[in-house]
Amino acid sequence: MAAISLSSLPRDTRDTLFLLAVIAWVVAMQVGNIPWWCSALAAAVLAWRTTLTLRGLPLPGWIWRVGLLALTLGATWMTHSTLLGRDAGVTLIVVLLALKTLELRARRDAFVVFFLAFFTLLTHFFYSQSLLTAAGILIALMGLLTALVNAHMPVGRPPLAQVARIAAGMAALGAPIMLVLFLLFPRMAPLWGMPGQDETGRSGLSSSMRVGQFADLVLDDSIALRIRFDEAPPPQAQMYFRGPVLSDFNGIEWRALRSGFPPSMALPTDLSVSGPPVRYEVTMEPNRRPWLFVLEAATQIPEVPGTRARMNSDLQWLTMRPMDTLVRYRAESYVNFRHGPLTPVLALQDHIELPGGYNPRTLALALALRREHGSGPRSNAALVDAVMERLRTGGYTYTLDPGVYGQHTADEFWFDRREGFCEHIASSFVILMRALDIPARIVTGYQGGELNAVDGYWTVRQQDAHAWAEVWLQGRGWVRVDPTSAVSPGRIGSFERLRPPEGAIAGAILNLSPTLTAQLRAAWEAVNNRWNQWVLNYTQGKQLDLLKNLGFSSPSWTDLAYVLIGVVVLVSLVGAGWTLWERQQHDPWLRLLQRSRQRLRRLGLDSGDHTPPRELAQQVERHFGDTAFAHSLRLWLLRLEAQRYSRQPAGTLATLQREFRQLAWPQKGSPR
Template identity: 45%
Template sequence: MNWTREQRDTGFLLAVVTTAVGPHLWRIPLWASALTLVLLAWRGWLAWRERPLPSRWWLLGIAIAAAACAKLTHGVLVGRVSGLTLVCILLALKLLEMHARRDAFVVFFLGFFLVLTQFLHSQSLWVAGWTLFSVWGLLTALVLAQMPLGQPSLRVAAREAARTTALGLPLMVALFLLFPRIGPLWGVPGQSGSTGLSETMSFGDVSTLALDERVALRVRALDGALPPPSQFDLRGPVLTDFDGQEWRPSAVPLIPQDALLLEGGVLRYELLLEPLRMTVLPVLEHSPGQPGETWALDGVTLRRTADLVWMAPRPLGETLRVPAVAVPTSGVRMGPLTEHVSLRAARALPANRNPRLRAWAQDLRAQTSGDLAFVQAVLGHIRQAPFSYTLNPGVYGEFSPHGIDEFWFDRRQGFCEHYASAFVVALRSAGIPARVVTGYQGRDALLQDGWAVVRNSHAHAWAEFWLPGQGWQRADPTAAVAPERVERGLALESPVGLFRGAVDAVNPTLWAAARQLAERLDLRWQQWVLGYKRDQQFQLLERLGFEKPDWNSLGQVVAITLGLGMALGLAWQAVLARRRDTWPRRLERVHAWLTRQGWSVPPHQAPLRWAQQVQHQDAPAPVVQALLALEDWRYGPQAEPPRGWRRRWREARRWRAWWRSLVAKP
């Protein structure tokens, strides 16, 4: 099919705009995504059928209706999500009123803006690749818009866009390396995290994460060795309040004086976290710090809570690199060590919920002596009863509010959150303070460049119970029914999908190898790009010869770099000017030679006119033929500017040969 230039350029621009809009379509409301796609399809159909663009009154009506729907949906028109919704729709509408190049420029700039806003949600490696591809496409469309005549090739425009981008890369790298890092460079406040646990827990929450094999965080020991998988626990939210369906952190935390007592050696390590959905920083048990203390971390101030977790004022929605310290569990006692008012919330249970388990626990308490004996009896019951560990236990509490009773007495199938919840309810029914702790347990067996990989599938829930004189003690009821989950840090394998099944049928190790390669690349990206901050800048200055780098030395390097960049830019412009002036200088030289020979020709005319005039002035035939050859070389159908050093070198040789033919008189 023979496409007109209008059809080809419009189709290409629609493809580029769709690429730029695509990642945002799942973030905006469904009606806005559908409207955007319909408008893009409408513009493509008009270009294909060579139909006129719609009236601006139609477009104005659609824009007003879209703004009204955005107002009803989001409540405001000025905001991140509402603004993104309107920009996507307005970009599609602008394509339907492109009557001039200035309209096309508006489309380009809106496209660049949408590409930039993707970094508000993610700064991963795939986003960087998608950005590079989208910018290349937009620049190619921009080059086409600057070539209004004829039908220039897409390949030529894409090559010119790539060349322009390559010329800007040195400046981009220099700005990346030297631009002062004042606060977090890449992080953007807001709930942008998409990985990991939340700060509440209901039946099914952790099992859903267990099907997610994405990386949640990485851990690397700075001195010593990391704990084995059976002791590799990252403490996350501590959940005390229970309404019968959902666990939440304590609403009114009360801090005992003896909250945390530490003994023994420490492990220094480093965390590399993916964006999280919660405000709690998961760290290896146990982290030093008394309740009320603060921790300044990369522009975020964390506060130590009464539950001994580090909490930020907002969700940790950016990639973080955290140096931390852990104390072995054997050297830790968590208070209070004596009865304290803060234990009331850890004994509370909602009224009229799960009566069978409460009665069972009270009967068992009457048969045992002491709190620890009761705890051991509950764990023994889990080992002996026909409980099973599964990701698909079904829905509990669907037809009654007694979901834990259904799990404990009826189906007895569940994941770690089922066992932890039932265990805590049983202990509270016996009057023993208990609470649920969520986090990550275990890690990948193989290290990646010294980093231990912790995935969402390692998400885990366990319990803590309180004993007088000993404080809070850890208990993992999941280990009673599935010891391999805890002892070796293993997670249940998620079901294999159709695509992965086909890959495994060809090569069983290919999927794991490809995933490991992708994660290694992502690790490099996070270390070298997302993790490049102020300390790395000063280390770079040390390599450049600065003994004690500071902001002044960084400013000096920036000034020198900008000066060198300006000098190189001016030199490059001079080189380009010489290239552009090649033919005018050649024609001036030819005109000067003709004048010296006594032939009168106007300097502003072309070689063809010179040949005609010197022929009337009895010039030799070789001179006339040389001028005609120069006319064909300069303005003939095969004339094109030389690109590349090889073609320029051949061009210079051709010029020297032509000049010899001109000045060599018969």
Template identity: 55%
Template sequence: MKSTAPPARHAHGSWRQRLTALPRDARDTLFVLAVIAWIMLPQVQHTAWWTCTFAAALLLWRARLALSGAPLPGRWVLAGALTIAIAATWATHKTLVGRDAGVTLIVMLLALKTLELRARRDAMVVFFLGFFVLLSNFFYSQSLPIAVAMVLGLMGLLTALVNAHMTAGKPPLMQALRTASRLALWGAPMMVVLFLFFPRMAPIWGVPSEDLASRSGLSENMRVGEVAALALDASVALRIRFDTPGGQEPPANTLYFRGPVLSLFDGRNWQADPVSDAMTMPQLRVSGEPIRYQMLIEPSKRRWLTLLDAVKTEPQIPPGASVGRLRMSSSLQWQSWRPITDVLRVDAQSHLDFSHGPLQLTPELRRYLQLPPGSNPRTQALGEQLRAELRAQRGADADTDRLIAAALQHLKTGGYTYTLEPGVVDSVHTADDFWFDSRQGFCEHIASAFAVLMRGMGVPARIVTGYQGGDRNSVDNYWTVRNSDAHAWTEVWIAGQGWVRVDPTGAVAPSRVGQFQRLSAPPGAFASAVGNFVDTGTLEKLRAAWEAVNNRWNQWVINYTQSRQLNLLQSLGFESPDWTDLLRLLAVSLSALALLWLVWTRATRPHRDGWSQLMHDAKLRLQRAGMASGASDSARSLSHRVQERWTKESAFAPLAAALSDWLLDMERLRYAPSQGNEASELKTLRQRWQSLRRQRWPHTLNE
């Protein structure tokens, strides 16, 4: 059916008027297509480029057909498009099974199914495929924005589903939305109960990620100049809340979160040493009381845990976590068996006063003295010069502490600057470039040049990457550490002490380490425009509030594990809860909800008035006697039917006469009642009906 609205209205009317003028089939189809496009939108960043392009083309084609009223494509066209989709999926993923290939296929099937959307049966298939595509978004992200977007998509699909069952007329979509909202509201308590009490048993609750590409800027390889790019990334890397007596938090200059340790150097690149990362217990010595804290590590798709230096006892993670068991390498780095693909909650204890490594020089330490042949000759000459100056002052070789102090003093007084854009050095003499040419650098430039200088002076040294500092969120009291807090520092070996942290960046820019003053890139056009209307303080408060909300989402929804379920049961009075207690509580809760729903429906269902109830009882009794009746049969029509069928039978003639008179009196009461006597007349008719029920009826036994 085509629209009868005049062309002028379509050309000059508002979009709302144009949509209202469309036939119902076209309007409903456009709404369904819009909902499908919405739930497919997050797949853009996870699927191959052709997937969303092809799907968008199919949806636009279907929208054009709906607007023009043109016929849908035939089976051969659909078969050809399906073949292309399957072939492209195979070419991209080399398989038709698995997470990514499966999501690609279901997206394509949903888009193709819209091209044969003719009957309600086709609409049901589209709706349920839409629910599957909606759920598939959570394979890649369970963040709060995705959850909110999918709730909107869910409401859109429910609205379309309700609208499809409104067959008469052209009901407004708002009416269907209100009905869908009520349905969702009624189902919300059951959803909450299932979320809280349905047992979470690994590995059921989790889909292992197939994409192991790193999301973190940290790596086992560091090219001098690349860490500076992380200053542009303000995304959250981890959150931490300290559990210290009196609420006192560690000093700012001690917040070093340890990541990969790099010791192999080829002149411009630092790499992790497989030997130092061997899973052997390090020689860790601690003193003082540990600092207890809870950390939430964002998905990095890496295996290392960037914990606060230094953790001696094994950190606690939720039972059944997808990362597997934890282990500590000889370089003091905690790692998991599998990459971190979900938000991971870690409870740990760190000792800020620690030392590790051998106390005496060993053959294994020689690899921390190695430099590429012929690399950075001027830096090695600088090291010899500093050693010679100290030897001249003391008359003997200086100890390691004095060599470190001399190098740091040279950094402080040599005119070196801390900058965000030092550039990537292409030469293999990166340390020479920093010490003598550019005299500027980011943290990895300074740490690398310092480590090369130490090795040139015969002091074992290596690079440690991780995070330093953070910002305290005033809303939830969590410290937020971002990728822009990525940092690189050095560790040098000192006889009798072991490996000691030395952060040479503090010598060039003390505020970077002690006061967390970060270098940031100039704001873009959008940020500058927003800054013209909203002051910086307000933006910071809004960001803090959002991150606090997102943190709660991660803790209570994403990180709601079996241990948290059992803790909830303990708070409810269970002494030693297990999964059987969860099942019992789940059954009791669902039964209670079902009972409440039953009571509510009975209490809110419309009640018949006394006359209607009495008439209903009469129709049921007549039906049992062989005289069927419907809702449209009036009391007078039933009276005539009783007289026609039973008056001729002498045995039932008195009953027929009395029943006929009673039905006529029922009609009179309904349409011509006496003023003020309705209740009395209804009572009399009810008594007469009870007398009639006790008589002998045809084709039935007396009651």
């Protein structure tokens, strides 16, 4: 079948196909957020409507539309167990937009489709506010504006390129208003934010850890944090961003401890710091958890807009609500710190307990180590050093694919496999420490990061998720021990990261130009970071800072309202002035007709302001008689009329303007 040219199609067919293409783009952007059946149904409906348009067939009757609507409602209920809420609502909107095209007959139906598509565009921001999403929405917006402008030009066959230029001009005129509203409209969290509904929709750290979990995270190179240090950053080996602390072990899974001790018997924090502080700013991607990641250890409350933060007894910072949106906060940390009680307390027993029936060979190893190094608290530090030396010299390796571990994970690591990822190593280390009667626990978070040389931000990715250990030593409190550093020193504090095996194409590209690939990635992430900093993270505080720059000494919301009202009034006055000027200008055809009336009025022919060209030509013939001037002016006026109203105009408006200047106009008072 020969390719179909849009220029060869009737205008109604061309316009409908263009609108269907724009709607397909709007729907395609939601494919990752809606059920598979919703995408398939919307695609089938749009393909069906396209076929009907190309073949000139009638649209389906109401039975088809009602049947598809009932199918949509039933499938939505089965998928989401409700017809309300974000996910169910977006599913229904997408399908209804596609179904509405099946009754696209009149202009009124087209306008309904336009504005339903505009509303569907807004739903994309429920799931992502990234720069790529914004770019895709901008493309869809220009397409919808072009279709809308085209619908308001019912006469003739205006080229889509010309209509697109008009739509672009409208968007350009509206951009300053959009910018003013963005800068000055009050930021209110309930209005601008929407709580996330899926606690498992994004990979990331969890409040529990099962051996094998972090191997999934290392495959995810998405960004978790961006950090900008005020001064020189600490060494990468000291960049530990603390998250959940896991102390409760049931033999299979580690969980955060829920102690039943009263406050007087709970494990005290007793945090003390030394040395100069490290001040920095964190931009954290949504993690759908009430967690703030800061460098170990922060003594002051991080400055988080819109919520309050507190530190629990495990030194982890928590917020009052889950972090469902991009958030930026300032923090101050000390890399030299000590925390925990210095003498034994009852609550430390929770960090020695092990479930019965697990890892018998590890328990036997602990007895052998105790016999070798002695018992009692004074030998605990030597035991920790001995276990770390065993990891360094015992043939243990760090690998992304150690295989599936069985019931006795510590036994398999210490004696059989001798390889694992950070959670294998940390879990086996803590189990051995507890078997030695040394209080120990697992700390999860992120370690390291990489510097983006384009914008100077440190980037911490999900693949930087890490698990390390803390042991309690008398007189020292909790001491960080990272057993992974003994197995693989390159994993800690450097750019060395394990990567999944790459495909042939990706590997070839990277081998051809790894430097170029890294530079392109850094440049894109820097651009995306600017988008996050200046657009997504434009907060209430930034609005007030803007007022300070405008001269307000102590800006408030009242000042913000006054500035916004003033700008609105100023823009309204400018718009009113533009409208008055535009009314005076009219269009070029009317201006040319009015110039001809004015010239004739100076020659004594006073016609009305609304005299059409044909009647004016008759008045010229009566007033000037049978003269060459009257004959040429009469023909010119008839061609002017044809240029506006004829299906096949004799010439362009520019030609008529040139001929008007070339007419042999008689002087005032000269004989006819």
